Amino acid sequence: MSLKGKHIGFGLSGSHCxxxxxxxxxxxxxxxGAKVTPFVSYTVQSTDTKFGDSADWLxxxxxxxxxxxxxxxxxxxxxxxxxxxxxxxxxxxxxNSTSKxxxxxxxxxxxxxxxxxxxxxxxxxxxxxxxDALGLNGMNIMKLMATKNIYFIPFGQDDxxxxxxxxxxxxxxxxxxxxxxxxxxxFQPVLIEKFKD
Numbered sequence: 042m043s044l045k046g047k048h049i050g051f052g053l054s055g056s057h058c059x060x061x062x063x064x065x066x067x068x069x070x071x072x073x074g075a076k077v078t079p080f081v082s083y084t085v086q087s088t089d090t091k092f093g094d095s096a097d098w099l100x101x102x103x104x105x106x107x108x109x110x111x112x113x114x115x116x117x118x119x120x121x122x123x124x125x126x127x128x129x130x131x132x133x134x135x136x137n138s139t140s141k142x143x144x145x146x147x148x149x150x151x152x153x154x155x156x157x158x159x160x161x162x163x164x165x166x167x168x169x170x171x172x173d174a175l176g177l178n179g180m181n182i183m184k185l186m187a188t189k190n191i192y193f194i195p196f197g198q199d200d201x202x203x204x205x206x207x208x209x210x211x212x213x214x215x216x217x218x219x220x221x222x223x224x225x226x227x228f229q230p231v232l233i234e235k236f237k238d
Contacts, residue, residue, distance in 0.1 A: 044220060045074030047127040050111075050120060050158065052151035053102075055084030056133035056170035057092040059209070063132045063168065066215040068105045073216070078126070079103075080111040082138065082149040117150040121157030128223050129158035132168025132194060132215060136178040139169060143181035143188075159190055164222035168194040168215060174208035182208075186231075192222040197233040 051067050053060065070077050079102045087095055102110060111117050120126050131138065131151055138152060147156050155165045167185065171178055174196075185191050194210035195218070211233055221228040 043074070044070060044216070044223075046076070047074075047223065048076045048078065048125075049219065050078050050080055050126040050129040050154045051106075052080035052082075052129065052131040052134075052154050053085050054082045054131060054133060054135045054138040054149070054151055055088065056135050057088070057090045059133035059168075059170045059212070060092065060098055062212040063215070064101055064105065066132070066212050067102070069216050070219070071106055076108065077106040078108040078111060078120075079106060080117060080129075080131075080151045080154045082151045086112055111150050111154065113150055114147070114153045117153035118157060120154055121160040125161040125163060126154070126158050128164045128166060128219055129154050130166045130168070130215070130219060131155060132166070132210065132212060133170035134167045136169075136171030136173050136181075139167070139171060139178055139185065140181045142167075143184045162190065164190050164192055164225070166192045166194060166215075166218055166222050168210035168212060168218075169196050170209045172204060172207045175206040192218060192227050193231050194218045195228065195231050195233045 147153050158165050195214050196208045196210040199209040218228040
């Protein structure tokens with residue numbers, strides 16, 4: 042399937058250590074001809090970490106796509122029936138955002154983008170990055186896996202010895218997963234040995 046002309050929402054939540062892996066995937070989508078609208082959580086907008094300053098990450102995003110950054114719930118809401126996305130992607134999605142999405146809590150631009158897209162009956166793709174995926178968040182992930190129109194970038198344990206509950210998506214499979222989701226299919230295999238990348 043060609044992504045040329047498809048409108049993709051690309052949401053980023055607060056797993057700062059994952060941005061270096063996802064921004065090249067955002068560029069791939071743009072290079073394939075997709076219109077990519079970035080959505081950022083409040084954490085992405087305002088938190089400086091050892092992985093970089095928020096202003097620098099926002100600048101890098103705007104260097105990849107000319108579409109304005111969706112940085113508020115008010116700006117995100119119209120991406121439902123009014124301006125539907127062909128697919129809403131959240132990568133990375135933290136354990137915090139995963140649990141909120143699974144329980145219908147919409148308190149950020151990224152989650153509103155997902156809610157708006159689901160209202161339109163279009164796919165939402167998740168690229169998880171969380172230290173408690175095999176802990177308390179496990180039930181939220183499974184709940185989302187069983188939810189219509191939600192798809193996952195293949196994921197696995199990134200460090201099963203030191204962080205046995207941690208799961209991270211294989212971001213290199215992001216484009217393939219988006220293509221499959223638009224076609225109504227989960228890209229397989231969804232469970233992989235992430236630490237062997």
